[in-house]
Amino acid sequence: MYKRIKLENGVRIVCENIPYLRSVSIGIWVGTGSRNESLSNNGISHFIEHMLFKGTDNRSAREIADSIDSIGGQLNAFTGKECTCYYTKTLDSHADIALDVLSDMFFNSRFDEKDIDIEKKVIMEEIGMYEDSPEELVHDILSETVWEDNSLGFPILGTRETLFGINKDKIKAYMKDRYFPQNTVIAVAGNFKEDKIIDTIKQKFGGWNDSGKNGKDIKNAEFKVNSKIKVKDTEQIHICLGFEGIPHGSDELYPLLAVNNVLGGGMSSRMFQKIREEKGLVYSIYSYPSSYRNAGLFTIYAGMNAEHLERVVDLIVKEIKILLKEGLSKDELEKSKEQLKGNYILGLESTSSRMNSIGKSEVLMDNIYTPDEILKKIDAVNLESVEQIIKRIFRLDRMSFSIVGNIKKETDIRRIINP
Secondary structure, three states: OEEEEEOOOOOEEEEEEOOOOOEEEEEEEEOOOHHHOOOOOOOHHHHHHHHOOOEEOOOEHHHHHHHHHOOOOEEEEEEOOOOEEEEEEEEHHHHHHHHHHHHHHHHHEOOOHHHHHHHHHHHHHHHHHHHOOHHHHHHHHHHHHHOOOOHHHOOOOOOHHHHHOOOHHHHHHHHHHHOOHHHEEEEEEEOOOHHHHHHHHHHHHOOOOOOOOOOOOOOOOOOOOOEEEEEOOOOOEEEEEEEEOOOOOOOOHHHHHHHHHHHOOOOOOHHHHHHHHHOOOOOEEEEEEEEEOOEEEEEEEEEEOHHHHHHHHHHHHHHHHHHHHHOOOHHHHHHHHHHHHHHHHHOOOOHHHHHHHHHHHHHHHOOOOOHHHHHHHHHOOOHHHHHHHHHHHOOHHHOEEEEEEOOOOOOOOHHHHOO
């Protein structure tokens, strides 16, 4: 069972004790990411994530790494569009060390100008590496395309221009605005002594001053029917087709996940079998939903030789039209639901995945569903709810797309669609 505690200053603690394991995963979740940035500081959430590893008043960057490496643990972090997480995974006997290192990074990082300059170079390289991966870049471009003029479409890494403008003052100002108790969750999953770890968290985080903010100030993102082509000298053409999806926390996500499994969610899916296995026109093709606060996106990706682009898009559109006309069979739906349940339960078999699940749910939704509650929501999916979600999502007249590759900018994908 999960336990949820709220400290007087607003910091939330969520924990799940799993006594038969020997590991514990601890994460500090902050409800901030690229969606909370502006055109002038885009990339700062991710930059701060990097900087917290560069040294504190008590430890150098090397000592931070050694503190966890020397006990055989893992220390890492990630930034998303709506949250940032700093986490460890260690033996249960080393939970105190993990919390001490994480809290030291969180509260005592130095942000030396020398380290800021070095990290700018590191992230410039990261941006360059990303731009050299067109199969990843095309997804970011789709996000930028459908959420045009909204921060939800901003790249998490930022841009070379915005990165250049980040300095210590901007970091401090952003952290003051976004890093505050009511916007922070400490998630713990694994084998731990509950009273002891909660007391330790209270000692580390209980004295943090209450800011009076709530952290939920986000601008609504309106899905736009749009397209963008990035001409790049690549062997393959990479394309993403995008439809307006389902917001985070909505029960409508479960029928959409069931549909996704059948359409493009795996190797047995319709698009993979038809377009890759039968026709041999692509190396990779898949689909997936993305959910955010008050917004969602459903993406179909394919990578192919330029000569196959129009045929592949035509085949994808045909599969969507079949889906709209015929829906799913009863057998397909049952198999898809079993697949969802299996993937979900197997995905919870490590302390880090459980910590991720409860931490992200709490920081984004102020709520955590138990595994039994999730399984009930999957079981509740029926042919009627599937039919409704298919009609709602797969509107070919409301489809956006992005393309990266050696292609003419005037390429007209919409004439293939013929909704």
